[in-house]
Amino acid sequence: LTVIYININYFNFNFNFKEIMKFIDEINICVIAGKGGDGCISFRHEKYIPYGGPNGGDGGNGGDVYICADKNLNTLMHLNFKKIFQAENGKQGKSKLCTGKKGKNLLIYVPIGTIIKNKINKKIIGKMITDKQTILLAKGGIKGWGNNHFKSSTNRTPYKKTNGTLGEKKFINLELLLIADVGLIGLPNVGKSTLINIITSAKPKIDIYPFTTIIPQLGVVYIEKKTFIIVDIPGITKNSSKGHGLGHKFL
Secondary structure: OOOOOOOOOOOOOOOHHHOOOOEEEEEEEEEEEOOOOOOOOEEEOOEEOOOOOOOOOOOOOOOOOOEEEOOOOOHHHHHHOOEEEEEEOOOOOOOHHHHHHOOOOEEEOOOOOEEEEEEOOOOOOEEEEOOOOOOEEOOOOOOOOOOOHHHHOOOOOOOOOOOOOOOOOOEEEEOOOOOOOOOOOEEEEEOHHHHHHHHHOOOOOOOOOOOOOOEEEEEOOOOEEEEEEEOOOOOOOOHHHOOOOOOOOOO
């Protein structure tokens, strides 16, 4: 006796009719790298050296923002509830030439198959092809210098430091192309939704009129310790290649 366990992840997407062609899971986000930490103005003060030289430390560099592919993700839905992603700022320098701590980098995880674009100029930044692939999105700000850098033979007590620079800020568009192991393709009303309803626990809308399915319905099927993704694709008609019906962009 073989026991088969089947479960389904079924997603409903908000859309308007003009956007129906985009099954693609797509979101826009803003990424901000951390600011560099400011330098420190400080002087050496010890019991027998009351007027020592400068010993202000540098700040820490700001954290970077990276995007990383994760094979365990299938959608971008986990990013829908947060539109601004910011790395940690670098810490300020301290006395005794202590350098401020670098800001923590921020990793944004996305599914394999995600295309990353600059939202402003539409240029492709990268494509996530393999698991754990990492791409830099925004570089952290440069650290500021402490007053120790500005001492000279003519200025032994410099009251000068520099502030850290701002990190990069970018507006990013993320698109996830439909990734499925099995696709159900056919004319409208031939039973595609009925089939996926039978072989999985999904409950796609089923009716007698054409184009009941207007966006693809994804299902993740679990068989013992293995999984595969099945998708019910909206009906393809005779003139879909010319844009009739729902067209062919889903393919």
